[in-house]
Amino acid sequence: MRAVALSILGHRPEADDALQEAALTAVRRIGDVRDATAAGPWLRMVVRNVCRTQLRGRTELPADQIELRARPALGADPAELLDQHAARDWVWRALEELSPNLRLVMMLRYFTEVTAYDQIAALCGVPVGTVRSRLSQARTKLADALLATADAVHGDAAAVTGTRRAEAEEMLRAAERGSYAEVLAATWSPEVETTWPRGDRTRGQDHLVRTMYGDVADGVRYRLTNVVASSAVTILETDLVNPPGDPFHCPPNAVWVEFLEEGRVRHLRVFHPAR
Numbered sequence: 587m588r589a590v591a592l593s594i595l596g597h598r599p600e601a602d603d604a605l606q607e608a609a610l611t612a613v614r615r616i617g618d619v620r621d622a623t624a625a626g627p628w629l630r631m632v633v634r635n636v637c638r639t640q641l642r643g644r645t646e647l648p649a650d651q652i653e654l655r656a657r658p659a660l661g662a663d664p665a666e667l668l669d670q671h672a673a674r675d676w677v678w679r680a681l682e683e684l685s686p687n688l689r690l691v692m693m694l695r696y697f698t699e700v701t702a703y704d705q706i707a708a709l710c711g712v713p714v715g716t717v718r719s720r721l722s723q724a725r726t727k728l729a730d731a732l733l734a735t736a737d738a739v740h741g742d743a744a745a746v747t748g749t750r751r752a753e754a755e756e757m758l759r760a761a762e763r764g765s766y767a768e769v770l771a772a773t774w775s776p777e778v779e780t781t782w783p784r785g786d787r788t789r790g791q792d793h794l795v796r797t798m799y800g801d802v803a804d805g806v807r808y809r810l811t812n813v814v815a816s817s818a819v820t821i822l823e824t825d826l827v828n829p830p831g832d833p834f835h836c837p838p839n840a841v842w843v844e845f846l847e848e849g850r851v852r853h854l855r856v857f858h859p860a861r
Contacts (some may be wrong), residue, residue: 587633594637604640608633611737635676635736675740680731682817688724690819690843691717697814698821700841700859709841709857711781750815754822758808767795774851781855794854805829806836820844820851 591601707714760769812823822842837858845853
């Protein structure tokens with residue numbers, strides 16, 4: 587634990603202060619550790635979070651400078667990977683503290699290819715000014731949420747994303763083998779409300795099923811490129827591979843924003859980013 591503090595704060599009195607605070611936090615929260623083999627990484631995470639809180643107190647690092655999508659390099663040290671995973675889970679725990687509207691614009695802006703304000707506005711169905719306002723509020727509230735959750739035990743964000751990715755891949759495979767309707771019936775609300783790219787809306791699964799089967803019959807294939815997931819929202823980014831004889835049958839890509847209630851998709855927004 588002291589080595590972690592020194593690596594972040596250097597040989598300064600603050601390192602000893604951080605170690606002491608982390609030790610007190612660990613004593614208070616040790617009951618949160620269910621697996622004894624996870625105690626070491628958990629203790630190092632507590633120290634790391636305390637040290638980062640001290641650094642933010644020095645520099646007031648803007649929330650939009652936090653690296654949310656850092657990916658480990660090949661051959662990275664296992665300890666570094668644990669650090670990155672802990673930071674990722676911490677950020678996602680803080681994001682969950684935001685209101686749904688603020689969380690959605692942050693997820694789109696920092697985790698997907700839909701980063702332009704006008705595209706976020708079009709997907710969310712709000713003016714560009716509202717997007718700017720929500721992002722500003724979200725950054726401020728995210729910084730507060732990071733401080734508030736610094737010593738908390740954070741869930742495994744990768745596990746949530748992995749589950750949602752597996753579900754999305756199964757859904758797209760089901761469309762090609764003709765069982766898409768059955769998958770929707772099992773995992774989506776029968777009253778799902780869908781907002782389509784031009785703003786028209788439908789209720790229920792029938793239109794979704796007809797659209798998907800129609801695309802597949804015309805030779806279009808959906809290729810999943812990215813999945814971003816929080817507890818109640820899943821964002822799927824897909825490439826639409828058109829048949830050679832009809833290269834403009836569909837736009838080249840689509841974004842699906844799924845809003846979940848009680849584990850089922852209750853609302854869906856479909857968006858085609860600019861070509």
